[in-house]
Amino acid sequence: TNITTAYKKDSGDIIVATTVTANPGINATTMVNRIVAVHAYSTIAGNILIGDVDGNKITLTVPASGTADVYLGEVGLKCTGNVSITTPATGSVTLILG
Helix, strand or coil, X not given: CCCEEEEEECCEEEECCCEEEEECCEEEEXXXXXXXXXXXXXXXXXXXXXXXXXXXXXXXXXXXXXXXXXXXXXXXXXXXXXXXXXXXXXXXXXXXXX
16 A cells, blocks of 8 residues: 655645646646544644645544544545644644555
């Protein structure tokens, strides 16, 4: 399998999409990722939001100085374009992509 990870501290884009063009000027498609698992950490209690061009896809509640680990299954959650995160105060997210 092609398992990769993406890590981001604090809020912002965790994955920046690229455009793949089979034939220049024709059939341009934006990169698609499938999130199969998430590891999140936050220094204060709050919600961590993960979204793509269509809006928020995942909301995780994390306790103060705690973590949240979520396995989404083999098929994963499809995300198109840039994937961004929002963390409360200082937090970090690791996405496992497959």
